[in-house]
Amino acid sequence: MLLDDALVTLNRAFGVLRRRNVPIEGLALHPSGTAGVSRLTFVLKADAATADRVAQQFHKMIGVRSVMVLANEDSTTEAQR
Amino acid sequence: MSEMLSGAEILCRALVDAGVEVIFGYPGGAIMPFYHALPDHPQLRHILVRHEQAAAHAADGYARASGRVGVCVATSGPGATNLVTGLAAAHMDNSPVVAITGQVSRPMIGRDAFQETDIIGITLPITKQNYQVQDVTELADVVAEAMAVALEGRPGPVLIDVPKDVQNQKIEWHPPQKPRRPRASARGQSLTPGAGPGSLEDGVRAAARLIKGAERPLIMAGHGVILAEAYAEVQALAEKTGIPVITTLLGISGFPDGHALHLGMPGMHGEVHVNRAIQHADVIIGIGLRFDDRVTGNTASFAPQARIIHIELDRAEIGKNVPVAVGIVGDARDVTRRLVAAVEPRRCERWLEHIRGFVRPRTEAFRGDLSPETILASIYEASHGECTIVTDVGQHQMWVAKLYRYERPNTHITSGGLGAMGFAVPAAMGVHLARPNGTVWAISGDGGFQMNMAEMATMVQEGLPVKMAVFNNGYLGMVRQWQQFFHEKRYSCTPIWSPDYVKLAGAYGIPGYRVKQASELADVVGRANAEAGPALVEFVIEQEANVYPMIPPGGSLSEPIEAEPAAAAGH
Numbered sequence: 001m002l003l004d005d006a007l008v009t010l011n012r013a014f015g016v017l018r019r020r021n022v023p024i025e026g027l028a029l030h031p032s033g034t035a036g037v038s039r040l041t042f043v044l045k046a047d048a049a050t051a052d053r054v055a056q057q058f059h060k061m062i063g064v065r066s067v068m069v070l071a072n073e074d075s076t077t078e079a080q081r
Numbered sequence: 082m083s084e085m086l087s088g089a090e091i092l093c094r095a096l097v098d099a100g101v102e103v104i105f106g107y108p109g110g111a112i113m114p115f116y117h118a119l120p121d122h123p124q125l126r127h128i129l130v131r132h133e134q135a136a137a138h139a140a141d142g143y144a145r146a147s148g149r150v151g152v153c154v155a156t157s158g159p160g161a162t163n164l165v166t167g168l169a170a171a172h173m174d175n176s177p178v179v180a181i182t183g184q185v186s187r188p189m190i191g192r193d194a195f196q197e198t199d200i201i202g203i204t205l206p207i208t209k210q211n212y213q214v215q216d217v218t219e220l221a222d223v224v225a226e227a228m229a230v231a232l233e234g235r236p237g238p239v240l241i242d243v244p245k246d247v248q249n250q251k252i253e254w255h256p257p258q259k260p261r262r263p264r265a266s267a268r269g270q271s272l273t274p275g276a277g278p279g280s281l282e283d284g285v286r287a288a289a290r291l292i293k294g295a296e297r298p299l300i301m302a303g304h305g306v307i308l309a310e311a312y313a314e315v316q317a318l319a320e321k322t323g324i325p326v327i328t329t330l331l332g333i334s335g336f337p338d339g340h341a342l343h344l345g346m347p348g349m350h351g352e353v354h355v356n357r358a359i360q361h362a363d364v365i366i367g368i369g370l371r372f373d374d375r376v377t378g379n380t381a382s383f384a385p386q387a388r389i390i391h392i393e394l395d396r397a398e399i400g401k402n403v404p405v406a407v408g409i410v411g412d413a414r415d416v417t418r419r420l421v422a423a424v425e426p427r428r429c430e431r432w433l434e435h436i437r438g439f440v441r442p443r444t445e446a447f448r449g450d451l452s453p454e455t456i457l458a459s460i461y462e463a464s465h466g467e468c469t470i471v472t473d474v475g476q477h478q479m480w481v482a483k484l485y486r487y488e489r490p491n492t493h494i495t496s497g498g499l500g501a502m503g504f505a506v507p508a509a510m511g512v513h514l515a516r517p518n519g520t521v522w523a524i525s526g527d528g529g530f531q532m533n534m535a536e537m538a539t540m541v542q543e544g545l546p547v548k549m550a551v552f553n554n555g556y557l558g559m560v561r562q563w564q565q566f567f568h569e570k571r572y573s574c575t576p577i578w579s580p581d582y583v584k585l586a587g588a589y590g591i592p593g594y595r596v597k598q599a600s601e602l603a604d605v606v607g608r609a610n611a612e613a614g615p616a617l618v619e620f621v622i623e624q625e626a627n628v629y630p631m632i633p634p635g636g637s638l639s640e641p642i643e644a645e646p647a648a649a650a651g652h
Contacts, residue, residue, distance in 0.1 A: 008201060008211075008213070010203075011202070011205060012205050015205045015206050019206050052400075053397070053400070054399055056396055056397035056401075059396065059397065060111050060234075060395065060397055062209065062210045062230065062234075062397070069213070
C-alpha cells in the first residue's frame with residue numbers, strides 16, 4: 001500500500017488493522033522512492049475475500065494512494081481450504 | 082492591500098465562506114481566541130450548549146435535517162473528549178459534522194500540559210479525517226477541505242484541532258486557492274462475484290435480469306435513500322414492479338408508511354411479516370444500507386433463499402456482512418433511476434398475498450390505555466403529521482420506528498448505529514435550527530432524557546422551541562426487557578428514579594405536562610404542540626411493557642419471540 005508519509009496517516013492505517021481485528025503476521029514500512037509517500041506492506045493470514053474486505057477499508061482512507069492484494073502460496077492454500 | 086488576520090479570525094472567516102450559519106459550542110481556555118473573534122462575525126449564530134456532547138449531537142441533528150455540514154466547537158482536553166460520543170454517533174450514521182477543538186499551544190504539546198489531550202489519537206477511528214493545524218497558513222485550506230470531506234461520498238465527521246498559539250498567529254489574509262487533492266472513487270462500478278469489476282450498466286442489466294426472474298422480490302431501503310434523496314426513484318421502482326418495500330431503522334421516512342407497498346421495519350424488533358418476507362424472498366434489492374447485525378440477525382440464516390442486489394455508495398460495504406449476487410457502487414438516486422429505466426413493468430400480487438398471511442395482530446396491554454400507539458397518534462394529530470420526530474435509544478425508539486406514521490421524507494431522526502442514549506434532546510435542537518418553520522418533537526425514555534436534560538437551559542437561552550416527550554416507565558426499559566428474557570428477570574440496576582418532570586420544566590420556565598390516561602392525550606399534546614416555546618410532556622406508561630416481536634441477539638430472523646418467554650417456549 002502506498003500512503004502519505006505522515007505519522008497521522010500511518011496511525012490511522014494501523015488503527016484500521018487493529019479496529020477491524022485483522023490477523024496480521026508481519027508489518028514493514030519503507031520509503032517508496034517518491035518524496036512524501038511511504039510503502040506499507042503487511043502480511044495477512046486470511047482468505048482472499050477477507051483480504052479484499054481489508055483492502056476496501058484502506059481504499060476509502062484519505063491519504064492512501066494505492067492498495068494491492070498480493071496472493072502467495074500460503075494465502076492460496078488458505079483460500080482453498 | 083491585504084489585511085493582517087489572526088488564526089482565530091481566519092477560522093471564523095473560513096466558516097462563513099463555507100456557508101456555515103450555526104455553530105454549537107462551549108468555550109474554554111484553549112479556544113478563547115476563537116471566541117474572542119466570533120462576535121465580529123454575526124453571520125455565525127453560536128448556540129451555547131450545557132455539555133459538549135450536546136454540541137456534537139446538535140450538529141449531527143442539524144446536518145441530518147438540512148443535508149449541510151453541522152459544526153460544533155469545544156476547548157481542548159475535557160471539552161474535546163466530551164465531543165467523542167457525538168462524533169462516534171455521527172460516524173456510525175454517516176452524518177456530515179465538522180468539530181473544531183482548541184489545543185494547547187504548540188510548544189506545550191506532548192508535555193502533558195493543563196487540559197491537553199491527544200484528541201487526534203482519540204478520534205482517529207471515529208472520524209473520516211482529522212487535522213491538527215501546525216501553522217496558521219494552513220488553516221483556511223484545512224477548514225475548506227474538512228467541510229468538503231465531511232459531505233462528499235459517504236458523509237461523516239471530521240475534526241480540526243487548532244493549537245491556541247496558531248489561533249493567535251497573524252498573517253496576511255489571502256482567500257484559500259489551493260485546489261483540493263482529487264480523491265479516487267470506485268463510484269459507477271458493478272461487482273459480480275467471481276467476475277470482478279464491470280461497468281455500472283453491466284450491474285444495472287444484471288440486476289434487472291434478476292428482478293425479472295424473481296417470484297418473491299423485496300426492496301430494502303436504508304439511510305442511503307435519505308442521504309441521496311432517492312425518494313421518488315425508490316417509489317418509482319416499487320410502483321413499476323409491484324415489489325414491496327422494507328425500510329431499515331435509518332431508512333424510515335425514506336418511503337411513505339401509508340403506501341400500499343410499504344411493509345415496515347426489519348430486524349431485531351421488526352414485525353413478524355417483515356422478517357418472514359425476508360426469509361422467503363428470492364431476490365432482495367438493498368439500496369443504501371450496510372446489512373447491520375440488528376437488521377440481519379444471524380447472517381448464516383439471513384434470507385437463505387435470496388440472491389442479493391446491493392446498491393451502495395461505499396464499495397467497502399458490498400460483501401462485508403452478507404454475500405451479494407450483484408453489487409453496484411454508486412449514488413442511490415442515480416443507480417435506482419437507471420434501474421427503474423431498465424426493469425420491465427410487473428406485478429407481485431401472489432407474493433403480496435403470501436406476505437399478508439404472515440401478519441400478526443398486536444396484543445400488548447397498557448395501563449390506562451396509554452399505549453405507545455395512542456401517544457404517537459396524538460403527536461401525529463397535534464402536528465398534522467408535519468413534524469420531525471427525533472428519538473433517543475431504547476423501547477420508545479422501537480415503538481416510534483414501528484408505530485409512528487411517517488409520510489414526509491426525512492422526518493425520522495435517531496441514533497441508529499451507535500445507539501447513543503441522550504441523543505434526542507440535543508439533536509432536536511439542531512433539527513429546529515435546520516427547519517425553523519417546522520415543529521420538532523424529541524421523544525426520549527426516562528433514562529435517556531435524564532442524560533441530557535440540562536439542554537432545556539440551552540433551549541430557553543437560545544429560544545429553541547423543541548417539544549419534549551418523555552416516556553416514563555421507571556425503568557431502563559430495553560435493558561429490563563433483556564433482563565426479563567435472557568437474565569432470569571434479575572432487574573439489576575434498571576429501576577430508575579425520576580424527578581418531577583413538570584416541576585423540573587417549571588424551574589426552567591418551560592411549560593410541563595403529565596399524562597396518565599389516554600383520554601388526556603388530545604388536549605395536553607395539542608397544547609404542548611401549540612406552545613410558542615419549548616414544552617415538555619411526561620407520559621406515565623406501563624412499567625413492564627415489552628417491545629414485540631424480538632429476535633434474540635445473534636438469533637435467526639425466522640425465530641422471533643412474539644410473547645412472554647414462558648408462552649413462547651413451546652415455539
